[in-house]
Amino acid sequence: MTLSLLEQSLLAGLVVGIIAALVALGFTLVLGILGIVNFAHGNQLMIAMYLALYGSQALGLNPFASSLIITPVMFVLGLGIYAVMMRWLIDKPHSTHVAGTIGLMLLLENVVNLVVGGTPKTVDAGFSSASIAIHDTYLPVSRVLAAGLAAVAVLALYLFLRRTDLGLATRACADNFQGARVTGLRINRVFAVSFALSVAAAGLAGAALSSHQTMTPFVGHAYLSTAFAVVILAGAGNILGTIVSGIFVGLVQALTQTLFDASIGTAVLFVLIMVTLLVRPQGLFAR
């Protein structure tokens, strides 16, 4: 491997990793606070990709502009999903969580498949051929912008959880649920906001990804497994760990992809996940 190829794949990995961190943050928020593994997380991202496609085709907006509309729309969608199904799942056993969210996953992807059809689609972001030169490697502008947008969102989510009262309440629920309830927190509101934020994060990531990734109604599975890998490595509900491990997973994927190929990279990653689940289920970055 030449030095510039190494540099190229490291940069590509960083871009993938920052977006993976955003997707995984949403996933870990729901896992840490509601205690639910959301198998539909990738499909929520897929919905946002199709919204971005619609924004581009019908309104002529590029995905970065439409992300400003898509993210709040997804937040509201999240509140809706929470009200209709998530809140009924919370006090049920894990098997019910898995069954319920797999139900949601099937529902979302098949509704999209029915409405827009299964053919792969791409958004013309308007500058798909333009690249930015960094040292002697080139990165497409759309990828750099997507990663930048994701980085801003990751930072905003981090500051929300660390600096605001609602963020504090959210973390209190994740740390000690009974204790938080005893202090009189409005648990249901914290749950609803966390879930909606998680969907909004997936939505922003989806809009950003649509600028340079192909979409199909079933694309959510790939993003779900990445989020799942990041969160297992970090430990459920660990915010800072999730950011670090998102970037780590992005780099691992990009490097193995350069050295071997994508499938072997994924296989290696999930062997690592299995080992983590066996010997360190609290995650590599747990305190």
Next chain:
Amino acid sequence: MTAARLLRLGAVALVVVAAVAVPPFVGTGNQIALINIAYVMFLCVAWNIIAGYAGQFALGQPVFLAIGAYTSTKLYLAEVSPWFGMAAGAAISGIAAAGLGLLAFRYKVRGLYFALLTFASLLVAENIVRETDWLGGTVGLLIPLGDSAVDMNWRTQLPYYYVILVLLLLGTLVSWWVRRSTLGWRLAAVQQDEEAAPAVGIDVNRAKLTAFVISAVLTSCGGTFYAQYYQLVSPETVLSFDPQIQMLIGAIIGGLGTFGGPLVGGLLVGGFNQVLLFLPLSSQFATSAGQIAFAIFLLVMAIRAPKGVVGIYTSLRARVVRSSARHVGAKPDEEL
């Protein structure tokens, strides 16, 4: 009581006789439908043993389906009978499940984390097979056409129907036996309270491991059948999350952890899919519409009736029996 028991035995015998005697006269299209329904029912019964009886929500069963399918196919391509291949695949699946289970239960991976561990094992296996040319990569392996019982390869539907029917009957008997044996009681204790089970002298890990191996072996036999029937094994068909979703929907709608649940649920899921195929719809529309219906059904059942259709039936009957018991002083019948 004996009369009720006799009546039930008679009903079971009638269903089995009908399942054996009627299909030769229903035509090829219906035979195909019956084969698909029986296959889904079989998968649901097998999954229920680990996920229902033992309460260990395994999400990587397609790994064993694939081991069964790929083992028999590779052997068949080397001119070994798929009957032997089925046994070989089942043995490998049993060993693989024992290995994974030993590791998981030794390190106390349970509940949600067992679900995630098995899910990860599926992703590992799928991605390895996709890259292995020896196993046909992403395209998969084609099974050559043939027409002989030794090769488990026919040009008509009926023999395949009897193969899957025998598998389904065997799987149902195994499920019945597990339920009624001391293993079944141990599993019930584990499923209800894993922490308390050792206190009454139950070797929790051994019980869970046995259930996992039984479930894997049965699933693997289904994989060999799938390969021979569809004459194609590929990561897309046997090693993706889709078969797992079928098992999950069927068993949960029917009633996870009950004996009759996966049978009823598998029948509903498989039957509904076949009905959709008969309607004048495009196949994409039919598939998606069917999945949407099941998704909504699954959501409602998961939230409202975690014991499924069988659970609803049992509680309704208990209510009827209780109200009539007030008059005649009879005892409620045992659970299905």
